[in-house]
Amino acid sequence: MTKPTYRLLTAFLLAALLLAGVLAPPADAHPMSTSAVLLDIGDERVDGEVQLPLDRLSIAVSRDLTREGVLGADRAFLKSYTAQHISAVGKDGEPWTVELGTGTVRSIDAAPHLVYPLEISPPDGEVTDFDLRYDVIVEELLTHKVMVTVRYDFDRGILKTGDAETLGVFDYETKSLSVPAGESSWLRGFAATAAVGIEHVGEGADHLLFLLMLLIPAPLVATGGRWQVAPSRRRAITRILHVVTAFAVGHSLTLALAATGVIDLPTRPVETLIALSIAVSAIHAIRPLAARGEIVIATGFGLIHGLAFASLITDLGLDRGSLLTTLLGFNLGIELTQLLVVALLMPSLLVLARTRFYPAFRTAVAVIGLVFSVSWMLERAALTSTDPFESVQTWLVGRPLWVAVTVAGLAAAAHGVGARAREAAAEH
Known part of the structure; x- marks a missing residue:
């Protein structure tokens, strides 16, 4: 190799190495601490x-x-x-x-x-x-x-x-x-705490399931230890309002008492009792435990759910602001979510309740609620390490409109079958 060629090759290699050093991305194995x-x-x-x-x-x-x-x-x-x-x-x-x-x-x-x-x-x-x-x-x-x-x-x-x-x-x-x-101003904090309340109930499978278990028998009346269709839709709607109000009164009372430090209970027993509340309400939905029992259950176990809501306020540090504003905003968020659930489901349940398919539907949903609640109780009492139904619960909670549309479809189909059956009976 001649000297000019050698020098040219050396210059080329040096230029290539220099270019590679300029274009290569900086090493990120040890990022600069901040x-x-x-x-x-x-x-x-x-x-x-x-x-x-x-x-x-x-x-x-x-x-x-x-x-x-x-x-x-x-x-x-x-x-x-x-x-x-x-x-x-x-x-x-x-x-x-x-x-x-x-x-x-x-x-x-x-x-x-x-x-x-x-x-x-x-x-x-x-x-x-x-x-x-x-x-x-x-x-x-x-x-x-x-x-x-x-x-x-x-x-x-x-x-x-x-x-x-x-x-x-x-x-x-x-x-x-x-x-x-x-x-x-405090209005932004009020709106933010209301949003937290909406988010907590909207994403809380246990609170939503408890509310659903209370609503299923609400269009009915207990007669002789069995569920019967309410005499009128007006009475059914009144019972629904009573159930929602009872739950609101129960959880609002203990939410205020716990958030102000009057009541202080460990989280695990409270969460276990919430699972128990779902189990009791599911059994009541299958067969009435007492006349107007869903109102008693809503009030009694609403007290337990209020303790869980207060625990969330403490965990998020929301009690560092104006406690009164926080309680009002958070509670408003909870009530708005409950009313939305009622608005989405109750028209369909009122229609279904007046069909011959409702006993089977009510029992099936209540059994599912009972199975979920027992699984939660075992896990929260540390008797099992995992909840085998968690993925199903997450899927259902993440698709509220899908659930509401499905129930509405069932109600429409059941009403249509019933109407055709009545027409056929009238013709004969």
């Missing part, structure tokens, strides 16, 4: 937490940080360093108090983070718009970024993880962000 500031905005103070990745924090403070060290020898230094780089100022220029709680080490996105509880308090005890100033790590590590997220603000309708709002990013250019904490 910090996070999470804010929970209340009426009197702002709570939250600061999440600091240990690898980035180590570079910023020029120390070799370990899980053991940040909770031991380096604890006081790191807390002091972090506190010096966080401040808050109201729109009137007055500084707010910023306090950090005891730090812990937590794995976030598979990376160890030092996490501090955060509390920001205005001098007059009333949270309004303020500026958050922050440059932890960023003041030394210019490539670092800090995500700022509001995960709770009742007045702006931010109540749970799915509602969280990203305010912005702190970096080497941005060291201050405006936090909108006084822009909205």
